[in-house]
Amino acid sequence: MTLTPPPFDPELAAVLEMIKETLPPKLTMDEIEATRNGPGIEMLADMDLTLGGAFEVEDRIVPGPENAPDISLLICRPVAPATDGPLPVIYHVHGGGMVLGNNRVGVDAPLRWAKELGAVVVSVEYRLAPENPYPAPIDDVYAGLLWTADHAAEIGADAERIVIAGASAGGGLAAALALLLRDRKGPQPVGQLLMCPMLDDRNDTPSVHQMEGLGVWDRTANDTGWTALLGEQRGGPDVSPYAAPARADDLTGLPPAFLDVGSAETFRDEVVAYATRLWHAGGVAELHVWPGGFHGFDGFAPQAVLSQACQTAQLSWLRRLLAE
Amino acid sequence: MKELAGRLTALDPDAGAAVRVIAYFDRLAEHRAGLEALVRGVAVLAGCPARLTDAGRRVHLRVETDGRRRDADQPPDPAWPSAALSPDGAPALWLERAEAPSVVDAVILERAAAAIRGVLDRTRGRAPTAPDDDPALVETLLDATAPEQVRLHAARRLGLDPAAPAHAIAPLDGPPRILAAAALREPVPVGGRLSAPEEPARAKPAAADAGSATTALPSGRVGVGPAVPVLELPGSWAAARTALRFTADGTPHAPGPRVVYADELGGIGLLAELVVPGADPPPDVQALEAAVADAPWMLTTLHAVACTASLRSAAVEINVHHSTLQDRLGHAEALLGWPVRTPQGRLRLQLALTVRHLGRA
Numbered sequence: 001m002t003l004t005p006p007p008f009d010p011e012l013a014a015v016l017e018m019i020k021e022t023l024p025p026k027l028t029m030d031e032i033e034a035t036r037n038g039p040g041i042e043m044l045a046d047m048d049l050t051l052g053g054a055f056e057v058e059d060r061i062v063p064g065p066e067n068a069p070d071i072s073l074l075i076c077r078p079v080a081p082a083t084d085g086p087l088p089v090i091y092h093v094h095g096g097g098m099v100l101g102n103n104r105v106g107v108d109a110p111l112r113w114a115k116e117l118g119a120v121v122v123s124v125e126y127r128l129a130p131e132n133p134y135p136a137p138i139d140d141v142y143a144g145l146l147w148t149a150d151h152a153a154e155i156g157a158d159a160e161r162i163v164i165a166g167a168s169a170g171g172g173l174a175a176a177l178a179l180l181l182r183d184r185k186g187p188q189p190v191g192q193l194l195m196c197p198m199l200d201d202r203n204d205t206p207s208v209h210q211m212e213g214l215g216v217w218d219r220t221a222n223d224t225g226w227t228a229l230l231g232e233q234r235g236g237p238d239v240s241p242y243a244a245p246a247r248a249d250d251l252t253g254l255p256p257a258f259l260d261v262g263s264a265e266t267f268r269d270e271v272v273a274y275a276t277r278l279w280h281a282g283g284v285a286e287l288h289v290w291p292g293g294f295h296g297f298d299g300f301a302p303q304a305v306l307s308q309a310c311q312t313a314q315l316s317w318l319r320r321l322l323a324e
Numbered sequence: 325m326k327e328l329a330g331r332l333t334a335l336d337p338d339a340g341a342a343v344r345v346i347a348y349f350d351r352l353a354e355h356r357a358g359l360e361a362l363v364r365g366v367a368v369l370a371g372c373p374a375r376l377t378d379a380g381r382r383v384h385l386r387v388e389t390d391g392r393r394r395d396a397d398q399p400p401d402p403a404w405p406s407a408a409l410s411p412d413g414a415p416a417l418w419l420e421r422a423e424a425p426s427v428v429d430a431v432i433l434e435r436a437a438a439a440i441r442g443v444l445d446r447t448r449g450r451a452p453t454a455p456d457d458d459p460a461l462v463e464t465l466l467d468a469t470a471p472e473q474v475r476l477h478a479a480r481r482l483g484l485d486p487a488a489p490a491h492a493i494a495p496l497d498g499p500p501r502i503l504a505a506a507a508l509r510e511p512v513p514v515g516g517r518l519s520a521p522e523e524p525a526r527a528k529p530a531a532a533d534a535g536s537a538t539t540a541l542p543s544g545r546v547g548v549g550p551a552v553p554v555l556e557l558p559g560s561w562a563a564a565r566t567a568l569r570f571t572a573d574g575t576p577h578a579p580g581p582r583v584v585y586a587d588e589l590g591g592i593g594l595l596a597e598l599v600v601p602g603a604d605p606p607p608d609v610q611a612l613e614a615a616v617a618d619a620p621w622m623l624t625t626l627h628a629v630a631c632t633a634s635l636r637s638a639a640v641e642i643n644v645h646h647s648t649l650q651d652r653l654g655h656a657e658a659l660l661g662w663p664v665r666t667p668q669g670r671l672r673l674q675l676a677l678t679v680r681h682l683g684r685a
Contacts, residue, residue, distance in 0.1 A: 010355035014365065017351040018344045303368045303391025305361065 009292030045104035086158035095168030097225035130228035171197025200246035205269035215294035262293020379485030468558035492561035505551035
């Protein structure tokens with residue numbers, strides 16, 4: 001097998017050129033703090049959460065996991081929903097490699113879907129590694145989901161129609177959440193939307209090596225993120241599927257999945273493998289591999305033609321999923 | 325990317341943003357991105373819709389700030405910031421925005437235009453030849469017997485938009501030319517065009533047109549046919565040649581306008597069909613020839629009277645005192661055998677001058 005990486009889509013290559021200083025491909029443990037406070041995260045989090053007045057926005061502090069701090073949920077509800085009655089929920093888990101970001105990061109995509117579909121968006125704030133290693137992040141994500149299901153009526157939502165969604169580390173956490181809810185017999189989401197999800201702590205697939213030093217979130221950054229979450233356990237024999245869903249032996253009984261990933265990114269092979277294993281387990285999954293896409297391209301460059309196709313696919317899947 | 329570009333611009337002085345813009349388009353070009361990706365980059369980075377129009381190569385493309393392509397029917401507003409694809413070319417890349425372009429906008433337009441030119445040259449052949457560089461194509465377009473498809477192809481090769489009107493131009497010296505209507509100003513109100521100064525008010529330098537590289541009238545005597553759809557150019561060409569017969573060098577021996585627009589001739593144009601050059605002149609023209617032979621000032625004086633609004637302005641035109649003019653006209657009327665200072669007599673003089681001119685052409 002060659003290590004020649006697939007070429008970036010021309011438009012996306014040009015975008016990378018613009019953001020490479022703000023978001024370099026490599027991230028080391030020493031750079032986490034500076035990156036958290038740098039322009040990149042601020043840029044991704046700085047948006048009009050009302051989408052031009054379409055949503056009313058609230059930050060709700062709710063109980064966290066047992067013996068853990070409260071957590072904060074960003075709740076965005078349509079101001080004028082087209083239908084009476086409870087609305088579906090998009091429960092959003094932000095990305096940032098387990099070590100970066102807040103519940104604003106990347107929430108523009110779920111807000112756009114929700115505007116189209118008439119849904120409530122709940123975006124959960126979770127504790128970040130390395131200060132808060134596994135299981136702190138997934139515990140917070142799980143606690144937020146339980147609160148959302150229990151208080152659905154309160155926020156005009158339907159506990160029976162929760163879609164869990166996330167990008168990158170958020171995609172990994174959403175996949176882990178689906179496993180947890182299955183195993184703990186918790187409220188069952190109707191679907192899991194996993195955008196370029198971070199699934200495998202072993203960080204050793206061909207795409208990981210192919211894309212080293214390229215794009216966004218390369219092998220070094222991935223090592224940093226997983227090591228922050230798992231410490232010395234990373235890559236070893238005892239990693240929980242709730243930390244790294246690729247470690248799950250059993251992928252049966254999971255809600256329908258949507259997975260997407262770029263062909264020119266670190267996570268390509270682990271995402272394709274996860275989708276394949278969902279089918280092997282008799283599951284329902286839709287997989288899109290976007291040629292020349294770098295990690296998170298649709299969030300960084302929503303106007304690019306490949307991003308438009310990617311957004312169309314996401315929305316189409318949600319429409320089919322939530323059709324009554 | 326919009327947010328990104330906006331943030332980057334906010335975080336950065338213009339120079340920093342400009343550097344990123346340059347890197348962006350360089351990278352697109354390096355990866356051989358297509359036209360739509362380039363125009364999308366313009367729209368997203370400038371934060372307003374952008375469009376590309378290259379009639380010669382049949383490219384019409386418009387992208388909005390959300391990156392989606394939505395082409396428009398209306399032509400671009402000439403006031404919008406724009407860039408040409410070649411040094412002397414017509415504007416082809418536009419920012420749909422009323423304000424003057426910022427420094428970054430200018431960089432965006434310039435870099436994108438360069439990249440677009442590269443793509444067009446690579447994918448759609450060289451830029452259209454200027455009309456005066458390719459007489460054969462012009463000839464084809466002016467040939468009513470050539471098949472329509474062939475003429476449309478010739479129009480596009482010449483950089484003309486088949487949907488936009490154009491003029492056939494008949495210069496006295498030189499091959500026929502074709503000029504997009506947008507390259508000429510709107511016709512001035514019908515009036516004394518025949519006494520217009522050398523530089524016609526309607527000719528102007530490069531304007532927003534359909535991509536023709538020729539945007540000004542040739543020098544010397546020129547007949548301009550009416551603006552017509554390209555398939556009707558043979559008719560415009562016939563009218564241009566007629567108009568050419570009414571032009572003059574504008575010298576004392578041959579007073580008159582150097583540029584004549586066929587659509588401003590009105591009924592006078594009919595004379596061209598009646599007068600055969602070299603044929604025996606009618607009596608009034610014979611009388612006029614005799615008068616012109618009588619005095620060196622005669623022709624310019626009579627021309628001034630025929631073509632200005634009043635005797636006072638005629639005197640100014642030929643730089644003589646009003647009473648001198650009256651004396652001269654008395655003399656001229658005796659030679660001609662009709663008054664030139666009554667409306668009817670003035671019309672008769674105008675006709676005689678015009679028929680004489682057409683007979684000599």
